[in-house]
Amino acid sequence: MRWVCVTVTGPMEDRYEPQTFESRWAEDWNARRIYAAPELPGEKPKRFVMEMFPYPSGDLHVGHVENYSIADAMARYWRMKGFEVMHPMGYDAFGLPAERRAMQLGIHPREATITNINQMRSSFLRLGFSYDWDREVISCEPEYYRWNQWIFLKLLDNGLAYRTKAAVNWCPVDKTVLAKEQVVNGSCWRCGSEPVVRDLTQWFLRITNYSDRLLDDMPRLRWKDSLLAKQRHWIGRSRGAEVTFVLKTKDGKKTIEMPVFTTRPDTLWGATFFVVAAEHPSARDLVEGSGQEKDFDDFVRRVRQQTEVDRMAGTGARLGAELPAVAINPVSGEEIPVWAADYVLMGYGTGAIMAVPAHDQRDFEFARQYKIPIKPVIAPDDQPFDEGTVLEAPYSGPGRMIHSGPFDGTRVDPETREGIDKVIDWLQSEGKGSGAINYRQRDWLVSRQRYWGTPIPIIHCEDCGEVPVPYEQLPVVLPDQADYTPKEDAVSPLAKNEEWVNVACPSCGKGAKRETDTLDTFFDSAWYFLRYCDPKNEEIPFDASKANAWGPVDFYFGGEEHAVTHLIFARFFTKFFADQGWLNFEEPFETLFNQGYVTLVGKDMSKSSGHIIEAAGTIDRFGADAARVFMLFCSPPADDYDFDADGQDEIGRVAFRWLSRVWRVMGEVSDHPPSDELSRVLHRTVKAVTEDMEVFGLNTAIASLMTFVNEVTKSVGPPPKQAAETFLKLLAPFAPFITEELWHRYGNEGSIHFEQWPDYDEKLASPEQVTLVLQVNGKVRDKVQVTPDINEEDMRELALSNEKVRSHLDGAEPKKIVVVPPRLVNVVV
Secondary structure (H helix, E strand, C coil): CCCCCCCCCCCCCCCCCHHHCHHHHHHHHHHHCCCCCCCCCCCCCEEEEEECCCCCCCCCEHHHHHHHHHHHHHHHHHHHCCCEEECCCEECCCCHHHHHHHHHHCCCHHHHHHHHHHHHHHHHHHCCCCCCHHHCEECCCHHHHHHHHHHHHHHHHCCCEEEEEEEEEEECCCCEEECHHHEECCEECCCCCCCEEEEEEEEEECHHHHHHHHHHCHHHCECCHHHHHHHHHHHCCEEEEEEEEEEEECCCCCEEEEEEEECCHHHHHHCCEEEEECCCHHHHHHHCCCCCHHHHHHHHHHHHCCCHHHHHCCCCCCCEEEEEEEEECCCCCCEEEEEEECCCCCCCCCCEEEECHHHCHHHHHHHHHCCCCCCCCEECCCCCCCCCCCCCCCCCCCEEECCCHHHCCCEEECCCCECHHHHHHHHHHCCCEEEEEECCCCCEECEECCCCCCECCEEEECCCEEEECCHHHCCCCCCCCCCCCCCCCCCCHHHHCHHHHEEECCCCCCEEEECCCEECHHHHHCCHHHHCCCCCCCCCCCCHHHHHHHCCEEEEEECHHHCCCHHHHHHHHHHHHHHCCCCCCCCCEEEEEECCCEEECCEECECCCCECCEHHHHHHHHCHHHHHHHHHHCCCCCCCEEECCCHHHHHHHHHHHHHHHHHHHHCCCECCCCCHHHHHHHHHHHHHHHHHHHCCCHHHHHHHHHHHHHHHCCCCCCCEHHHHHHHHHHHCCCCHHHHHHHHHHCCCCCCHHHCCCCCCCHHHHCCCCEEEEEEECCEEEEEEEECCCCCHHHHHHHHHHCHHHHHHHCCCCCCEEEEECCCEEEEEC
């Protein structure tokens, strides 16, 4: 038999030294733009694959490598499967993370951001990610944020943008307001500090106009259930009733009608007090002239020092102030006291509630703290309440109504709404209320008092009011000013740039001033995926035909932490664009894959603290393929992974050593065909890897490839070229450099990454056969080969039809048949 070594660049080196060829291939792929997608998908089925674009706040660590390697492996797989793949990359370059990083370094945000982008781009190229660099998007460039401003004006034209004074969350560290979605567990989403409440005039977007659609379209999304649950909870749609209480001061001089929303109108007869938010303007009106003004103002100041999460917490001591007023219950006519309390917020419902302590936990705690009566009006089916019943806890389950006028004895169930709709119908017929739907979600606050962001395209004129910058004058370019430090006065640093601020009013021509707030960075990321479809367009944000041809995004990779920020904002924008006729789809991301977290000794990796394993250092020591392979092999992609203190060496021990073995085993190939046994192993490997790729089982796919290499090493001499090439194609999505290098050393033309994904023969790929022993009365009569997954019924039939078994039965009927799958059948006669 003749053995041959197929090479292109000369004899095979003994050692696997990826530094000798990885950079060469990276430069070649980039120079030839081999991963550039066409303007339109064409005849092939399309795959729009992308990751959440990164903040350019520094270079990559190995945690980043995992996310990008998952997406790239899948993009490469789909490309080899015959899809037209668009796999773009860009940078979320405006906003707090980039600006804070610049301030730490003591350099201008633009300089820091562009430097970091160049560094990250270089790392992406070193890692061999198959991005279409012709579609690169950088959100801090005027050619991008011009379209932020254009979209803002379109929202304004459609009544979806407005400016108003409101109580907002202010981050004392980042010195800017935060949208409600950016306060996570009571802390700023970026720095972790506790926000404080301030009254500011801000710009909002009416995302609440889309609340129903955001909820109702969720079933079409292939997203994690936990992520969708977060969005459902955040939007918080609830059915109930709206009823109006009449509030009047005790001196009878003031009367106020105040509506409340309740999901439990069946408990109206149990309201024993009425609560308004401390900040509610009507609360101050009721106090005015009573002599309690100073005490009330002190109370409001104490309330506003709390975080929203603290105020919404279910139990604990509460801040409350009884107001000099009573409320008249519309269903009973009863007068009940009026309180201001910390656990009612202006941003939820109407800013007021009817308090039913017998059937609500927070009302119950407040009533016990301030010694307010507790009156049960729903009795459990098996526990009748009477006038003397003292509740140890509120009751919120099903039961029958008591002390409830015309509804005494009516059965209610909050889960099935039994009885509740009957109460709503009665309220409506009596003119005392109506059915209503309420939402937890608030409008999106987009104003930021920072320098590094998209200038809001509005001019303030004393005569004309808020005047949009004409579309033809966009972009409003962010000035390159020296003073960009945020201020405690809640005014953007841009306000001090008089040359930039002072302009002529586009409407009347008189002197006016620019809006100095900038847009929330999540505005940038709410539509960037559409710009990828048409990144060079200078007339509109994107051409509809291109966006509709490529969109929606088929597979989106990123973290679950953006459940109620970026992801919900992107869904809102997509629906708005569809309403304008720009898109023929209403959901931006068909399938969303959330990768696990990568930590180091149990702690999050942080570039600012230096608690990281640098990607660059890992690539320098072991190569990009080793970094990629390890991060894909170390755990299932959706699971978390924690590195030990010597994590970088772990990559070397596992991935580098295995790739070194691949280099040795596959470095020389023969021209003889695969043996029957190797052919079966090869087809089983193709099937296993293909099936794993279809379900994102990247770690198990690599494990199958490791098993194949083990099988090859059992043979004498170099592996057959046919088997080696098939193996390289399977490995290519995970380790693009070593596979390209060996592919060309075998004498092949063109890139392995555009080869067709291998097929397998189902018969050859079926499980290995095992020996089934056939016995009669415990004695072996025959042995046959069967598949391991054979079922018991088939084993019985095979035994009874076997000639050798039948000859020993001699026509007798079996008393029993003992079956031990898949190894033994014993026929007892």
